[in-house]
Amino acid sequence: MTLLRVHGFSISLDGFGAGLGQDRANPLGVGGMAIHQWIFPTRAFHQMTGRDGGTTGIDDDFFARGFENIGASILGRNMFSPTRGDWTDDTWKGWWGANPPFHTPVFILTHHPRPSIEMEGGTTFHFVTEGIHVALERATVAAKGLDVRLSGGVATVRQYLSARLVDTMHLAISPVLLGSGEHLFTGIDLVKLGYQCERHVATPSATHMIIAKRS
Amino acid sequence: MTLLRVHGFSISLDGFGAGLGQDRANPLGVGGMAIHQWIFPTRAFHQMTGRDGGTTGIDDDFFARGFENIGASILGRNMFSPTRGDWTDDTWKGWWGANPPFHTPVFILTHHPRPSIEMEGGTTFHFVTEGIHVALERATVAAKGLDVRLSGGVATVRQYLSARLVDTMHLAISPVLLGSGEHLFTGIDLVKLGYQCERHVATPSATHMIIAKRS
Numbered sequence: 170m171t172l173l174r175v176h177g178f179s180i181s182l183d184g185f186g187a188g189l190g191q192d193r194a195n196p197l198g199v200g201g202m203a204i205h206q207w208i209f210p211t212r213a214f215h216q217m218t219g220r221d222g223g224t225t226g227i228d229d230d231f232f233a234r235g236f237e238n239i240g241a242s243i244l245g246r247n248m249f250s251p252t253r254g255d256w257t258d259d260t261w262k263g264w265w266g267a268n269p270p271f272h273t274p275v276f277i278l279t280h281h282p283r284p285s286i287e288m289e290g291g292t293t294f295h296f297v298t299e300g301i302h303v304a305l306e307r308a309t310v311a312a313k314g315l316d317v318r319l320s321g322g323v324a325t326v327r328q329y330l331s332a333r334l335v336d337t338m339h340l341a342i343s344p345v346l347l348g349s350g351e352h353l354f355t356g357i358d359l360v361k362l363g364y365q366c367e368r369h370v371a372t373p374s375a376t377h378m379i380i381a382k383r384s
Numbered sequence: 385m386t387l388l389r390v391h392g393f394s395i396s397l398d399g400f401g402a403g404l405g406q407d408r409a410n411p412l413g414v415g416g417m418a419i420h421q422w423i424f425p426t427r428a429f430h431q432m433t434g435r436d437g438g439t440t441g442i443d444d445d446f447f448a449r450g451f452e453n454i455g456a457s458i459l460g461r462n463m464f465s466p467t468r469g470d471w472t473d474d475t476w477k478g479w480w481g482a483n484p485p486f487h488t489p490v491f492i493l494t495h496h497p498r499p500s501i502e503m504e505g506g507t508t509f510h511f512v513t514e515g516i517h518v519a520l521e522r523a524t525v526a527a528k529g530l531d532v533r534l535s536g537g538v539a540t541v542r543q544y545l546s547a548r549l550v551d552t553m554h555l556a557i558s559p560v561l562l563g564s565g566e567h568l569f570t571g572i573d574l575v576k577l578g579y580q581c582e583r584h585v586a587t588p589s590a591t592h593m594i595i596a597k598r599s
Binding site: 182183184200340342344345346347348349352354355357358359360361362364365366369371372376378380 | 397398399415555557559560561562563564567569570572573574575576577579580581584586587591593595
């Protein structure tokens with residue numbers, strides 16, 4: 170069975186998954202990079218960015234796990250682009266350069282149609298205007314028996330959680346305050362939706378929590 | 385200089401400091417006990433409750449620190465009593481029995497006057513109807529050069545944080561979901577108020593964060 174999995178989703182200790190004021194220079198909003206500091210030293214992140222070395226251990230294991238057994242990905246439009254509304258700049262193909270780190274079909278939720286874009290390394294961006302259920306159906310077909318990774322951002326994860334469509338979620342709470350931004354859980358009653366914290370482990374850089382649907 | 389300190393303030397991983405539906409059987413609201421599980425096995429908690437034994441180490445150190453150098457305490461009314469409105473039951477003297485664990489003057493924020501109550505072991509409950517600033521002034525005088533502990537609950541801590549009156553805050557994030565309840569940080573921009581996370585350490589039971597005002 171194909172699972173819908175969230176991995177490496179970082180929030181500040183006051184609950185924000187991204188800062189405000191996203192633009193080309195601040196893909197995660199102002200201050201948003203601070204919540205991802207547990208990722209950057211890891212070996213898996215070094216490999217992803219074409220470098221040797223990096224730390225091994227718990228943080229590295231958690232980051233690497235987000236790429237295992239994944240056959241397709243789902244993204245919100247704001248995680249793909251700093252623009253809003255109609256697609257007016259055809260040269261924008263995401264933040265990640267010619268060879269994005271997905272290496273799978275990627276289904277991008279948007280209200281504005283755009284032709285698919287084939288990138289290097291196995292990533293193809295598909296733009297889905299029919300909502301979260303259709304995006305998940307298409308991603309599930311494309312995953313061919315592997316799992317689908319829900320890559321974010323905050324608003325997209327909130328929609329899939331609220332619809333009880335997320336099967337497991339790895340959350341990393343970083344020891345920083347953001348003060349403002351996009352709050353992950355406000356207004357979402359995860360207990361009522363049937364989720365629980367199944368496992369947790371902390372490192373000097375983050376507290377990792379595994380949230381899953383009760384069976 | 386007398387500091388206003390918060391200690392051992394526990395929240396769920398989705399940010400709630402207490403559950404809903406407080407009553408005599410549920411002083412922390414329904415489900416609220418779950419966020420305090422890191423406290424109960426500790427030696428300091430055992431001592432507080434008149435028992436031998438208990439765990440030592442990080443969790444115990446954090447719990448014990450909340451009682452060091454404290455000369456007075458401040459409580460919100462809902463942390464003192466499950467009732468609301470006028471004081472109609474004079475026999476209610478808090479959740480803690482004849483010898484409460486404060487051992488200092490305790491200033492209770494309420495809109496409803498009530499005479500002070502002297503308890504065993506050095507605890508005296510004073511009821512303050514003039515708001516958070518007056519309560520802090522009276523507690524500071526009573527502390528005689530020691531610090532004042534802001535003991536909770538959520539609404540009271542939120543008021544003092546919003547007024548920038550809290551000097552340091554020890555927050556314990558527990559690996560549980562509450563789903564609903566009293567959210568500690570919603571609508572409070574701690575960064576704008578001048579707070580930062582200065583230190584953090586995790587145990588299998590909780591992630592401890594020290595939040596302090598930038599100097």
